[in-house]
Amino acid sequence: MSADKKKILVVDDEEHIHLLYKEELEEEGYEVRSVLSGEEALKLFDSYAPDLVILDINMPGMDGIEVLRQMKQKRPATPVILSSAYPEYKQDLASWASDDYIVKSFNLDELKRSIKKHIEKNNA
Amino acid sequence: MPELRRDPIIGRWVIIAKERGRRPTDFIIAEEPVRGGFCPLCEGNEHTTPHEVLAYGRSHFAPDTPGWSLRVVPNKFPALVIEGDLDKEGEGIYDKMNGIGAHEVIIETPRHDDVLHQMPVAQIKLILMSYRDRMLDLMRDMRFRYIIVFKNFKRAAGASLEHSHSQLIALPIVPYLIQEEINSCLRYFDYKERCVFCDIIRQELATGSRIVCENSNFITICPFAPRSPFEMWLLPKRHLSTYTDLDDSMLDSLAQIFSETMKRLNAAIPNVPYNYMLHTSPLKQLNIEHYHWHIEIMPKTTMVAGFEWGTGFYINTTPPEEAAKFLREVRLLV
Numbered sequence: 001m002s003a004d005k006k007k008i009l010v011v012d013d014e015e016h017i018h019l020l021y022k023e024e025l026e027e028e029g030y031e032v033r034s035v036l037s038g039e040e041a042l043k044l045f046d047s048y049a050p051d052l053v054i055l056d057i058n059m060p061g062m063d064g065i066e067v068l069r070q071m072k073q074k075r076p077a078t079p080v081i082l083s084s085a086y087p088e089y090k091q092d093l094a095s096w097a098s099d100d101y102i103v104k105s106f107n108l109d110e111l112k113r114s115i116k117k118h119i120e121k122n123n124a
Numbered sequence: 125m126p127e128l129r130r131d132p133i134i135g136r137w138v139i140i141a142k143e144r145g146r147r148p149t150d151f152i153i154a155e156e157p158v159r160g161g162f163c164p165l166c167e168g169n170e171h172t173t174p175h176e177v178l179a180y181g182r183s184h185f186a187p188d189t190p191g192w193s194l195r196v197v198p199n200k201f202p203a204l205v206i207e208g209d210l211d212k213e214g215e216g217i218y219d220k221m222n223g224i225g226a227h228e229v230i231i232e233t234p235r236h237d238d239v240l241h242q243m244p245v246a247q248i249k250l251i252l253m254s255y256r257d258r259m260l261d262l263m264r265d266m267r268f269r270y271i272i273v274f275k276n277f278k279r280a281a282g283a284s285l286e287h288s289h290s291q292l293i294a295l296p297i298v299p300y301l302i303q304e305e306i307n308s309c310l311r312y313f314d315y316k317e318r319c320v321f322c323d324i325i326r327q328e329l330a331t332g333s334r335i336v337c338e339n340s341n342f343i344t345i346c347p348f349a350p351r352s353p354f355e356m357w358l359l360p361k362r363h364l365s366t367y368t369d370l371d372d373s374m375l376d377s378l379a380q381i382f383s384e385t386m387k388r389l390n391a392a393i394p395n396v397p398y399n400y401m402l403h404t405s406p407l408k409q410l411n412i413e414h415y416h417w418h419i420e421i422m423p424k425t426t427m428v429a430g431f432e433w434g435t436g437f438y439i440n441t442t443p444p445e446e447a448a449k450f451l452r453e454v455r456l457l458v
Contacts, residue, residue: 065284066159066161068161068162069159069160069161069162069163070161070162071162072161072162072172073161073162076162076169076172090201090203091201091203092284093164093165093229093283093284093285093289094164094284094285095200095201096164096165096172096173096200096201097162097163097164097172101201
């Protein structure tokens with residue numbers, strides 16, 4: 001594992017999303033780790049110190065909005081992209097704490113553009 | 125026996141279930157748990173919102189920085205977009221156009237824990253002034269036909285953030301509920317040559333039983349046929365169709381009665397979630413004789429379900445005369 005690879009933490013309760021993101025994002029040169037719940041994500045957020053987080057909203061247990069609030073409270077500079085199958089959550093003002101909101105799709109072009117933009121912004 | 129009542133403006137019927145007679149103490153509302161964590165609307169987090177379009181209270185000129193008393197920002201993830209043309213077109217019998225509009229959030233205070241009913245009157249005046257000032261600005265955009273301002277308070281009423289805020293949406297059409305209200309007001313005016321809201325105010329002042337509070341310029345009433353327990357309307361006593369015509373002294377007076385109205389509501393039913401909506405004349409129909417701007421305050425004490433959706437009827441278990449009496453007599457903490 002190369003030391004200069006940017007680290008992405010994927011938080012989603014669906015394992016097929018983990019597989020899809022891992023395959024596509026590792027191909028882009030990122031290191032990817034995935035967890036199935038908000039609780040696990042918060043634990044890993046401290047120890048793994050990701051450069052960016054991709055976060056689902058609708059999850060059993062702690063929902064993505066709660067995880068987002070706690071992550072931004074801990075490290076506001078780490079970009080968090082909300083990724084949900086439900087565009088209506090965009091109207092939830094709590095999602096404003098995120099850096100972007102992408103509606104889930106099997107075509108990851110929009111997500112990849114957003115990741116690149118936010119990682120580059122943080123490096124500038 | 126229950127009573128059917130007809131709203132004199134749009135003709136909507138409600139069932140007043142008098143025998144159930146729910147008093148405010150029957151509406152016990154549990155305090156919602158505070159979610160805590162990062163809040164994008166708090167002072168110091170200006171970088172997480174889109175660039176502000178209005179701010180009051182800063183002693184310096186650097187936008188999107190702390191030191192403000194109230195900020196207005198565009199929605200970060202808007203449902204309607206500000207750039208583009210409407211491109212209205214027909215598809216057979218169906219009409220469509222591009223989703224053009226403005227969606228803004230009024231951040232009513234820099235402090236996370238402030239709530240409207242506890243704010244000083246001067247802060248409430250800023251909120252009411254920001255509605256006017258943003259409307260005046262957006263009115264210049266010829267694509268827009270209507271601007272609605274509303275507030276959702278607490279999760280049960282649709283608010284996803286505790287931080288006190290209201291919202292404004294400029295639309296390229298007049299919403300059908302507003303159009304229906306205006307059409308009904310016009311029919312009444314054509315028949316009687318008087319504004320129906322002015323007639324309601326005259327009658328309520330004469331009878332007094334549904335008045336919650338009043339001052340020299342404004343009155344708050346529980347309407348004759350309310351959709352939900354403790355529904356209130358706040359209206360200017362003098363005929364005024366257009367909210368943006370309010371001058372500074374009228375805003376002072378409005379802030380005073382609005383503050384009192386919201387204090388009374390919270391004293392009557394502590395922690396009650398609510399929505400309020402500001403109804404004003406459409407942008408192409410300013411200063412009209414038949415319409416009267418007003419604020420509708422809808423406490424969220426009941427569920428809207430199949431009967432209401434299917435018929436437009438509402439069942440209200442607290443007659444407005446009882447609600448108004450309770451709101452009038454409730455003890456306010458100074």
